[in-house]
Amino acid sequence: MEIDSGGGGGGAKRQRVDEQGDRCEAVDAGAVPVDRISVLPDELQLRILTHLSLKYAIRTGAVARGWRDLWKRRWEHRAVVEVYVGFRHDVRRELDALEREPRPRRRLDRFSFVVDICKLKSSELRRFTEYAAECRVEDLHVETRNRTLERKLNFHLPLCSPLLARLSLRRIGISTMYYKGAQPFRALVVIRLHSISIGHASFTKMMALCPNLITLDLLHCECGNFFYSVAMPQNLRNLTVAYCNGIASVNFELGPSLRSFRYSGDFGKAPFSSLPLDTVLSDLYIWFTLSVSEQCIIEKFHNSLPKDLSGLNVLTINYKALPVASSMPNLNLHSLRELQLCMFKMEAANIADIYVFLKTCQCPNLERLFVQFPSFVYGKPMEGSTDEVTEEPPEDGLDNLLMVKFRNFNWLRAEVQLVSFLLRKANSLDKLLIVSPRVTPLDLPDVQEANLLLVKEALANGKIMLSKSDDAATQPYHSERPS
Numbered sequence: 001m002e003i004d005s006g007g008g009g010g011g012a013k014r015q016r017v018d019e020q021g022d023r024c025e026a027v028d029a030g031a032v033p034v035d036r037i038s039v040l041p042d043e044l045q046l047r048i049l050t051h052l053s054l055k056y057a058i059r060t061g062a063v064a065r066g067w068r069d070l071w072k073r074r075w076e077h078r079a080v081v082e083v084y085v086g087f088r089h090d091v092r093r094e095l096d097a098l099e100r101e102p103r104p105r106r107r108l109d110r111f112s113f114v115v116d117i118c119k120l121k122s123s124e125l126r127r128f129t130e131y132a133a134e135c136r137v138e139d140l141h142v143e144t145r146n147r148t149l150e151r152k153l154n155f156h157l158p159l160c161s162p163l164l165a166r167l168s169l170r171r172i173g174i175s176t177m178y179y180k181g182a183q184p185f186r187a188l189v190v191i192r193l194h195s196i197s198i199g200h201a202s203f204t205k206m207m208a209l210c211p212n213l214i215t216l217d218l219l220h221c222e223c224g225n226f227f228y229s230v231a232m233p234q235n236l237r238n239l240t241v242a243y244c245n246g247i248a249s250v251n252f253e254l255g256p257s258l259r260s261f262r263y264s265g266d267f268g269k270a271p272f273s274s275l276p277l278d279t280v281l282s283d284l285y286i287w288f289t290l291s292v293s294e295q296c297i298i299e300k301f302h303n304s305l306p307k308d309l310s311g312l313n314v315l316t317i318n319y320k321a322l323p324v325a326s327s328m329p330n331l332n333l334h335s336l337r338e339l340q341l342c343m344f345k346m347e348a349a350n351i352a353d354i355y356v357f358l359k360t361c362q363c364p365n366l367e368r369l370f371v372q373f374p375s376f377v378y379g380k381p382m383e384g385s386t387d388e389v390t391e392e393p394p395e396d397g398l399d400n401l402l403m404v405k406f407r408n409f410n411w412l413r414a415e416v417q418l419v420s421f422l423l424r425k426a427n428s429l430d431k432l433l434i435v436s437p438r439v440t441p442l443d444l445p446d447v448q449e450a451n452l453l454l455v456k457e458a459l460a461n462g463k464i465m466l467s468k469s470d471d472a473a474t475q476p477y478h479s480e481r482p483s
Contacts, residue, residue: 038066045070058166071109082112083128089117091124098131108132110139115153116146125153133161138187143170157209163187170194174202184209192217204230211235218244219482229253238262242482243289247271259283264482266290267324272304279306283314285478287342288321302328311335316478318342319350326356336363340370340476351414355421359394366401369422370476373408373415394425401426405474409436413446420451423458432464433474 037045049057049071057071085091111132113125125142132140142155154173165187174196188210198221207213213233223246234255241247242264252274262285263270292298301324310332317325319342325331343350404422409415422429444452458464 038064079106079108080110080112081108082110083114085113085115085117085120087117091117091120095124095127095131099127103134105131105135108135108137110141111135111137112141113143114141115144120153122153126156129156133164136163137161138163139166139168140164141168141170142172143168144172147171157182157185157206161185166190166192168192168194169196171196173197174199174206182209184211186212188212189214191215192219193221194219195221197222200228200230207232214238216240217482218242218247220244221247223247223250240285240482241265241271242287245269250274254279261285262478262482263287264289267292267301267321270304272301275304275306277307280311281306281309282311283316283477284309284312285316285482286321286325287316287318287481288324291320292324298324298327309333314338314340314477316340316342316476319345319353322350322353322357326353326360328360331361333361333363334365336366338368338370338477339363339366340372340478342372344372344374346373346410346412346414348414351418354418355394358397362397364397364400366398367403368476369401369404371404371406371418373406373410375408396425398422398426400428402428402430403433403474404429404431405433405435405476407435407470409434411436411438411444411447413444413448416444416447416451416455419464420454423454423463429463432458433471434464434466435468435470436466437468 045067049060052060060071061068083094113128113132115125129140129142140161144153152173155169162185164185167188167190169192171194174193189212191206191210191213192215194217198218207230211233212235214235215238216232216236217240219240219242221244223244228249229251231253232255235257236255237257238260239252239254239258240262242262244265246269247265248269248271250271252271254274254276256276256278258275258279259282261275261281261283263272264285264287267288267290292301305328312333313335315333315336315338317340322341341354343354401422404426406415406419419432419434422432455464459466
């Protein structure tokens with residue numbers, strides 16, 4: 001076993017979104033934000049975090065990008081313990097070494113237990129989690145990497161963990177979780193379940209024991225055949241469902257607090273019907289794995305979304321879902337500040353979908369646009385049609401667009417056409433960032449001369465900035481794809 005430790009004037013107004021999806025105070029759009037916090041010495045930053053509980057230390061990631069993962073290093077002297085059990089490790093000897101530590105146990109921020117062997121008893125697993133509970137752990141992660149063990153081991157909530165705030169489980173059973181005598185875990189605000197088989201009874205009890213749950217992530221999970229309505233914690237604000245089977249049959253009885261919904265997978269398996277029609281979302285993430293063309297499915301999708309999306313600040317959508325959203329009538333996105341388009345296919349039809357979306361949905365207050373293209377494959381750009389787009393681009397609606405960023409830019413005809421369109425229509429555009437392996441477009445024979453001249457002019461005056469690397473300082477709100 002290995003144990004690792006880590007110690008001005010009345011200008012236009014815009015809204016920012018914090019880590020929990022809340023709307024923050026309005027700030028002057030013309031002002032340049034100064035990040036004075038991140039320039040503090042590391043030692044002083046960490047000292048500030050030591051005065052906060054784990055819950056609020058994590059939330060400081062919304063203060064500045066440089067603080068997003070700083071909480072992981074806020075304590076010294078093994079406040080983070082990571083245990084890995086492999087084939088060459090003596091489980092009992094190292095477990096005994098942990099249990100010989102003097103009482104009262106030292107407090108732990110995080111305890112991670114990863115198993116990569118075929119044989120481990122449930123009693124041994126429980127001894128590890130009980131040790132973490134005695135250390136009043138705030139962040140607990142348990143994972144198995146062996147499918148034989150996955151079917152044998154069951155995780156039991158440590159009943160003496162009053163400070164437990166984050167729970168992450170991966171490939172481990174929870175069907176027979178121990179609940180006898182359990183008191184509510186009132187500090188538990190984040191649960192992440194990855195590759196877990198979920199039974200109705202166990203999941204219902206888990207939700208009942210977490211009355212203050214704020215964030216729930218379900219990734220690659222399997223729902224039982226008898227899974228039905230589940231009363232969710234009333235404070236739940238963030239729900240992620242990604243690549244789960246059987247989830248469409250689940251009716252999440254969600255409260256009015258939901259602000260963030262992220263879904264990845266087949267539309268037919270999506271629990272969109274669980275979203276209350278009066279929900280006021282701040283951010284929405286939609287990634288369909290299959291294209292949707294049937295009108296009946298499009299109507300179902302429209303009827304499943306909350307009726308009022310006027311409060312939506314951030315939207316991420318991929319190219320397979322974009323035509324569906326574009327076909328929705330009267331979609332009010334007037335509060336949208338940031339849009340991310342994941343265009344992993346870029347042909348004439350796909351750029352037409354972008355034009356239709358911008359024309360139909362009307363995003364007059366859009367400030368930040370991120371467009372991601374597919375990476376190169378074996379040094380070659382993606383294949384596809386380079387015909388010109390026949391769909392007419394929108395005449396207006398981009399007056400407040402300040403920043404555009406393209407990732408994996410391949411200098412294809414449709415991509416350059418999109419850049420030239422934005423240069424013409426976005427009158428307030430301050431900078432357009434292009435991340436590409438080819439930083440200088442010397443010869444583009446497939447591109448119209450008018451478009452190419454516009455791009456070269458923007459390069460010359462500094463409006464377009466080229467880079468081979470993706471700057472971490474300009475990342476979208478949904479910078480991580482659920483996986």
